[in-house]
Amino acid sequence: MNKILLKGLVATAVVSALTACGSDNNDDNKYISQACADAGDACTIFTVIHTNDNHGRFWANKDGEYGMAARKTAIDNIRDEVERAGGDTILLSGGDINTGVPESDMQDAVPDFIGMSMLGYDAMAVGNHEFDNPLTVLDMQANIAQFPMLAANIYKKDLNGDPTQERYFEPYRVFEINGLKVAIIGFTTVDTPKVVSPDNVASLHFTDPQEEIQKVLTEIETNETVDMVFALTHMGHYANGEHGTEAPGDVKLAESVAKGKLQAIIGGHSQNPVCMEGDGYADFNPGDECKPDEKNGTFIMQAHEWGKYVGRADFEYIDGQLSLSSYKLIPINLKEENENEELVFITEEIEQDQLVLDALQHYQDLGQELLDVAISSTDGKLEGDRGVVRAEQTNLGQLLTRAYADWVTANFEPTVDFGVMNSGGIRDSIAEGTISYRDVLTVQPFANDVAFVTMTGTEVQDYLANVALKTGGGMPQLYPMEMNVTCDAIEINPDATSADIVQIASLGGRDFNLADNYTFSLINFSAKGGDDYPVVTAHANYIDTQRSDASVLREYFEKNPNIKVAEYAPANGGHPKFFRGGSEVKSCAK
Numbered sequence: 001m002n003k004i005l006l007k008g009l010v011a012t013a014v015v016s017a018l019t020a021c022g023s024d025n026n027d028d029n030k031y032i033s034q035a036c037a038d039a040g041d042a043c044t045i046f047t048v049i050h051t052n053d054n055h056g057r058f059w060a061n062k063d064g065e066y067g068m069a070a071r072k073t074a075i076d077n078i079r080d081e082v083e084r085a086g087g088d089t090i091l092l093s094g095g096d097i098n099t100g101v102p103e104s105d106m107q108d109a110v111p112d113f114i115g116m117s118m119l120g121y122d123a124m125a126v127g128n129h130e131f132d133n134p135l136t137v138l139d140m141q142a143n144i145a146q147f148p149m150l151a152a153n154i155y156k157k158d159l160n161g162d163p164t165q166e167r168y169f170e171p172y173r174v175f176e177i178n179g180l181k182v183a184i185i186g187f188t189t190v191d192t193p194k195v196v197s198p199d200n201v202a203s204l205h206f207t208d209p210q211e212e213i214q215k216v217l218t219e220i221e222t223n224e225t226v227d228m229v230f231a232l233t234h235m236g237h238y239a240n241g242e243h244g245t246e247a248p249g250d251v252k253l254a255e256s257v258a259k260g261k262l263q264a265i266i267g268g269h270s271q272n273p274v275c276m277e278g279d280g281y282a283d284f285n286p287g288d289e290c291k292p293d294e295k296n297g298t299f300i301m302q303a304h305e306w307g308k309y310v311g312r313a314d315f316e317y318i319d320g321q322l323s324l325s326s327y328k329l330i331p332i333n334l335k336e337e338n339e340n341e342e343l344v345f346i347t348e349e350i351e352q353d354q355l356v357l358d359a360l361q362h363y364q365d366l367g368q369e370l371l372d373v374a375i376s377s378t379d380g381k382l383e384g385d386r387g388v389v390r391a392e393q394t395n396l397g398q399l400l401t402r403a404y405a406d407w408v409t410a411n412f413e414p415t416v417d418f419g420v421m422n423s424g425g426i427r428d429s430i431a432e433g434t435i436s437y438r439d440v441l442t443v444q445p446f447a448n449d450v451a452f453v454t455m456t457g458t459e460v461q462d463y464l465a466n467v468a469l470k471t472g473g474g475m476p477q478l479y480p481m482e483m484n485v486t487c488d489a490i491e492i493n494p495d496a497t498s499a500d501i502v503q504i505a506s507l508g509g510r511d512f513n514l515a516d517n518y519t520f521s522l523i524n525f526s527a528k529g530g531d532d533y534p535v536v537t538a539h540a541n542y543i544d545t546q547r548s549d550a551s552v553l554r555e556y557f558e559k560n561p562n563i564k565v566a567e568y569a570p571a572n573g574g575h576p577k578f579f580r581g582g583s584e585v586k587s588c589a590k
């Protein structure tokens with residue numbers, strides 16, 4: 001749609017909206033229900049526009065999908081349309097603005113907060129990734145943001161480390177939307193302290209949102225006069241509230257309050273399009289209809305991730321009753337392959353807003369320059385060539401496992417004993433000479449998370465017996481450990497046990513005992529069963545740190561500016577020995 005034409009229509013459209021609240025022949029009013037039309041002045045319409053889990057996506061991807069400039073146009077189009085129909089809009093984010101794209105990460109998400117301010121966000125929930133940097137960085141971001149960061153369940157600690165009654169962020173804010181007063185309360189997942197570096201949240205105390213909301217509702221009842229209460233959350237949506245090992249999410253929050261106290265939850269964190277079919281999720285594709293969740297009289301919405309969609313919720317308010325007349329997830333220049341394998345827009349192309357584009361271009365260019373800045377150097381080749389890394393232990397394989405293990409040890413409890421890395425996740429070598437972040441991203445391009453798990457010796461033995469036999473992309477890079485692997489144990493005896501396959505002497509310098517506990521690091525791709533690894537995500541002691549492998553590797557290189565390849569030679573510091581037919585081989589790959 002032509003934006004200038006829309007602007008020109010505003011004046012006349014407002015007049016027609018005033019007189020034609022019941023008119024069905026006005027296309028713009030299609031989303032207004034008959035009940036609202038019949039109610040006339042007693043019906044107030046307003047629209048919530050929402051996104052979540054931006055994760056550094058201020059710029060369109062290489063295929064021209066999403067990005068804040070196109071998002072701005074889509075949002076402005078909604079604003080124009082709603083205004084012409086006599087409504088008003090509010091723009092909300094479910095948090096996790098930070099972390100995910102190098103160009104943003106290297107600039108502390110400054111471009112993202114500038115972009116959000118230009119788009120006119122009214123409020124955001126504080127996400128767990130907002131704590132990926134020290135609080136000083138988050139404070140800086142809050143200063144740039146021309147909208148509040150809301151979190152009712154984050155309190156300051158005193159100098160003794162005890163929780164105080166003072167919150168770190170604004171708990172809620174009351175917005176007037178088309179004459180209605182709406183209190184919007186922020187909540188952050190209580191998993192946050194588990195998945196960020198403890199230093200970054202050492203001075204903060206997170207409380208249970210289900211308890212905190214009772215407190216905030218009382219505060220609102222005491223101090224404000226509002227027509228309704230919404231929550232803006234970063235807690236995740238899990239169908240029927242089945243949250244597994246994650247902290248309880250939006251459904252549990254909705255169920256925790258008396259019916260009628262909380263009208264809607266605009267969420268984030270689980271990064272799914274919350275489109276329901278029956279009790280479960282619909283098989284949603286871009287452009288499809290989307291029915292948000294509704295639990296205990298509370299609407300629950302989430303718009304997938306990265307600004308791929310803009311959520312549009314058209315509400316009607318009659319006699320104290322809120323209803324949803326229409327809901328859409330609007331794809332932002334998402335593409336699909338046509339029959340000729342060309343990428344084409346799924347829905348009509350959305351023009352990029354020129355002002356936003358111009359403002360953000362500067363940061364995109366700067367990000368590109370920063371990618372090529374040397375962060376470290378190596379005195380020899382770090383071997384990641386596909387044919388080699390999938391067939392034997394290499395210095396790069398050892399470096400990656402050590403980098404992730406050391407980082408987990410430095411930032412979390414407990415100490416990591418060893419690391420596992422599926423060689424299929426190592427995508428390139430690093431040549432002798434300087435190392436830039438761009439090099440890091442060619443080696444680890446998938447933005448998998450670094451994860452870790454603590455297991456008993458018996459469980460570890462089973463795990464290693466499984467992965468040690470893997471070939472191809474599953475061939476494990478393992479470090480440091482003294483372990484013999486009998487590759488043909490199962491061929492010799494189909495009933496071979498884990499102890500027949502692997503004989504572990506020590507892990508990370510600690511003698512191996514079946515009854516002891518050991519912690520190892522891995523990437524969440526293999527933890528989820530990628531490359532046919534055993535799934536460990538359901539293990540009670542599994543933690544996904546939600547930090548990307550590439551950003552951790554970058555940090556490792558920055559801390560080790562002169563890499564000496566000899567220190568990462570596979571024979572250095574213990575590594576598994578593989579045997580077939582009694583003689584030593586490089587791996588179980590044939």
Ligand SMILES: [Zn+2]
Binds near residue numbers: 128129268
């Ligand atoms: Zn999150």
